[in-house]
Amino acid sequence: MTILKVTGLTKRFGATDVLRGIDLEVARGERIAILGASGSGKSTLLRCLNFMERPGGGTIALDGEVLGREGRTAERIYRESELIQVRQRVGMVFQQFNLFPHMTAIGNVMEGLRTVRGMAKPEAEARARKELARVGLAEKADTYPAHLSGGQKQRVAIARALAMDPEMLLFDEPTSALDPELVGEVLAVILALAEEGRTMLLVTHELGFAYHVATRIIFLADGAIHEQGTPDEVLKNPKKERTRAFLASHKQFSF
Amino acid sequence: MRWDFASVFDNTDALLVGAAGTLRIFAICLVLGLSLGLLVGLGRYSRNRWLHIPATVFVEFFRNTPVLVQILWFYFALPILLPFQISPLVAASLGISLNSAAFSAEIYRGGIQSIETGQWDGARALGMRWGQAMRRIILPQALKRMLPALTNRAIEIFKMSTLASAVAYVELLQQGKLIASLNYNPIEAYTAVAVIFFVFLWPLVQFSYFLERRLRRDE
Numbered sequence: 001m002t003i004l005k006v007t008g009l010t011k012r013f014g015a016t017d018v019l020r021g022i023d024l025e026v027a028r029g030e031r032i033a034i035l036g037a038s039g040s041g042k043s044t045l046l047r048c049l050n051f052m053e054r055p056g057g058g059t060i061a062l063d064g065e066v067l068g069r070e071g072r073t074a075e076r077i078y079r080e081s082e083l084i085q086v087r088q089r090v091g092m093v094f095q096q097f098n099l100f101p102h103m104t105a106i107g108n109v110m111e112g113l114r115t116v117r118g119m120a121k122p123e124a125e126a127r128a129r130k131e132l133a134r135v136g137l138a139e140k141a142d143t144y145p146a147h148l149s150g151g152q153k154q155r156v157a158i159a160r161a162l163a164m165d166p167e168m169l170l171f172d173e174p175t176s177a178l179d180p181e182l183v184g185e186v187l188a189v190i191l192a193l194a195e196e197g198r199t200m201l202l203v204t205h206e207l208g209f210a211y212h213v214a215t216r217i218i219f220l221a222d223g224a225i226h227e228q229g230t231p232d233e234v235l236k237n238p239k240k241e242r243t244r245a246f247l248a249s250h251k252q253f254s255f
Numbered sequence: 256m257r258w259d260f261a262s263v264f265d266n267t268d269a270l271l272v273g274a275a276g277t278l279r280i281f282a283i284c285l286v287l288g289l290s291l292g293l294l295v296g297l298g299r300y301s302r303n304r305w306l307h308i309p310a311t312v313f314v315e316f317f318r319n320t321p322v323l324v325q326i327l328w329f330y331f332a333l334p335i336l337l338p339f340q341i342s343p344l345v346a347a348s349l350g351i352s353l354n355s356a357a358f359s360a361e362i363y364r365g366g367i368q369s370i371e372t373g374q375w376d377g378a379r380a381l382g383m384r385w386g387q388a389m390r391r392i393i394l395p396q397a398l399k400r401m402l403p404a405l406t407n408r409a410i411e412i413f414k415m416s417t418l419a420s421a422v423a424y425v426e427l428l429q430q431g432k433l434i435a436s437l438n439y440n441p442i443e444a445y446t447a448v449a450v451i452f453f454v455f456l457w458p459l460v461q462f463s464y465f466l467e468r469r470l471r472r473d474e
Contacts, residue, residue, distance in 0.1 A: 052376055080384065088382035098377030102395050102473050112381035115391050144473040157377075164381060 003028045003168060003199055004049065004090075008058035010074070011044055011223075018044045020223040021058065026168070026201065031194050033210035033231075034203045036220035037246060042203045045220065046170050049201065050090040051083045062086060063167075088116065091166030095173040097153040099145040105156045106132060106141040112164050131159035135189050151182030155189055162193075169193070171202040187213075207250050211235050219243045262438040263447045266430075273430030274451060280416045280426060283348045285409055288355025292408075295356055296363025297389075310360065317357035323418050326350035330422040347419030355412050362404045366397035399470040406463035410456055427451055 004026040011019040018041045026032060036042045047053040049060065057074035059066050067086065068076035099108050109128035113119040119127070132138050135155035145153055154174055161169060171190065175183040187209050194200065194213045204210055210217060210231065217234040219227045219242075227240045238244045263270075298310025317325070330346035341349075370393050378388035398405075420429035431448035435441040 050380060052379065084382045084384060087380055092376075092380040094373065094376060094380075096373050098373040098380075100374065100377065100392055100396075102399070104473075111391065112383075115387050116382040146474050160381070 001028045002026065003063060005061040005064075006049070006058065007061075009045070009048060009055050009060065010057040011041075011048060011053060012056050018223050019048070019056075022223075022225060024218070024225070026199065028167075028199055029197050030199055030216060031214050032201045032216045032218055033214035034201060034218045034220060035205075035207070035210065035234075035246070036226075040220040041223040042220045043172055046092075046172050046201060046203050049170060050087050050092050051078065052092070054078065062089065084116075088112075088164055089166055090168045090170060091161035091164055092170045092172065093154070093157050093161050093174050095176050097145075097150075097157045097177070099153055099157055099160075101145050104142050104144055105137060105148065105159075108145070108156055109160045109163050112160065116164070127163055128159070131163045132156070134162065134192075135159045136185075149182060150178045151185045154178065154186045158186075158189055158193075168199040168201070171200065171204070173203050173205065175204070175206060205250070207235065207247070219246065221246075258443060259440065260443050260447070262440045263434060263443045266434045266438075269430045269434060270427070270447065270451065272425060273427040273448075274455075276419075276424065276426035276429070277413075277416050277455075280344060280348055280351070280419055280424065281413050283344075284351040284355060284412050284416070287348065287352035288412055289359050289405065289408065291352065291356035292359030293363050295360035296367070299360055299364040300367050314357045314360050317353045318361075322350050322354045322415055323421060325354060326418055326421060343419060343422040343424035346422050347416075347424050351412060351415045351418070354415070355408055358411075359405065359408050362401050362408065363397070366401035366404075367393055369400055370396050399467075402463060402467050402470065406460065409459065409463075413456055413459070414452065 002025050004024070006022055006024040009019055009022040009024075010017070022045055034042045034045065044053060048055045054075065059068075059076065061067065067082060068078040071077040100111065103111060106125065106128045109131050110121075110124040113124040113127060114121065117124075129138065129141060132141055135158055137152060137155055137159070140148060140152060140156075145156070148156065158174075174190065175186050178186065183206070187206065190200075190202070191209075191213055202210070202214065212231075214231055217228060217231050218225055219234060219238075219240075221242050227234055227238060227243045233239075234243065235247065238247060295310045295313055298306040299314060301307050301310070326347050326349075329349045330341060330343065333346075334340050367389075374392055374396065375388060378392040383391070416426055417428040419426050420432065423429065427448050431444045434447075435444035438444070
């Protein structure tokens with residue numbers, strides 16, 4: 001069953017076309033790893049999916065419902081309230097964590113429940129504890145982000161996204177800002193979520209991890225989908241020359 | 256020459272009335288100046304020109320005209336243009352508050368702009384509205400960075416209250432002048448006024464240091 005359908009998505013920053021017509025259909029339970037060189041548009045694609053960036057053109061449909069309405073230009077018109085609904089259904093985890101430094105770990109996880117959902121404090125706190133336990137950080141509930149390691153910060157950020165019960169999770173290079181020895185703990189958490197059958201889109205440079213966790217690999221080049229298929233197809237038997245070159249340049253580090 | 260503070264102590268009552276007047280106008284201008292400043296600062300921060308342009312005009316006008324002239328203008332000129340009288344308290348409060356709003360607006364704008372865009376991303380990704388993100392995520396962090404500058408504004412507001420004596424509002428300096436002219440003791444009278452200001456302001460500054468330390472507990 002399709003949860004997300006993207007049609008002809010474009011985005012331009014100034015004079016640069018970052019996305020040039022992306023068509024993408026995501027089924028419930030699918031785990032898609034998006035690969036590509038820097039500047040290929042993979043982060044921008046992810047950020048368009050929960051409208052952190054407004055798409056320049058094309059449509060995005062969530063659960064069969066096309067978002068926004070047509071305007072006078074190619075860019076559709078979105079209501080703020082509509083986007084707020086979408087963002088609650090599509091959680092996001094960032095490369096730089098973006099934890100709120102003035103709140104403890106549990107404060108961070110409770111924040112969306114309290115402010116956005118209007119949940120009562122005891123209820124939100126119980127839920128937040130559950131999510132922190134899930135990422136293995138129950139004992140760090142009252143610690144401020146400044147006293148957490150990078151890996152712990154990212155796990156809190158994942159708990160924060162999970163607390164909102166998203167139907168789909170977007171991971172934007174979740175381990176790229178981490179020291180190498182901290183990457184494993186974050187990947188383990190993401191793997192556990194994958195095993196629960198959650199729908200997720202993951203921009204990553206960890207090819208080995210993508211191979212194990214993803215059900216589909218998308219290779220992006222110049223703002224378009226250059227090649228896609230199962231991990232075996234794309235990572236082991238790439239058909240296109242650019243995919244092969246990209247994989248070759250990463251292999252010396254990944255395998 | 257001999258210092259004779261007895262003539263000042265004889266007028267303790269007058270000084271107490273003055274101190275009450277100073278505290279009253281300080282409280283009014285602190286609340287009005289800093290809250291109006293936040294609104295104007297948000298306008299300055301806004302990319303909507305219908306908010307940005309009026310806020311900028313406000314800031315530039317009140318930042319580049321002397322408070323004393325504003326107070327005199329509100330007291331003497333405004334009643335000619337409008338069909339009602341304005342009390343010294345209202346005239347002085349308007350002048351000081353609007354001036355403080357203009358200066359603090361720039362502090363707020365700078366503080367808000369200094370917060371990393373990732374904080375906005377984190378808040379918006381949870382589904383927060385602009386106002387929720389501002390109130391819960393951006394302002395609390397900005398406030399911590401702005402506290403030293405806002406403390407300076409508060410001190411400035413306290414001292415600017417003496418300008419209200421220009422329209423004969425009863426505050427410390429006005430009472431000091433009165434005591435000096437009745438007893439021919441300007442040295443003692445004005446020294447006493449200065450000391451009283453210090454006695455009020457020093458604890459205020461200590462309190463702001465305490466606040467800064469408290470806000471730093473997340474580090």
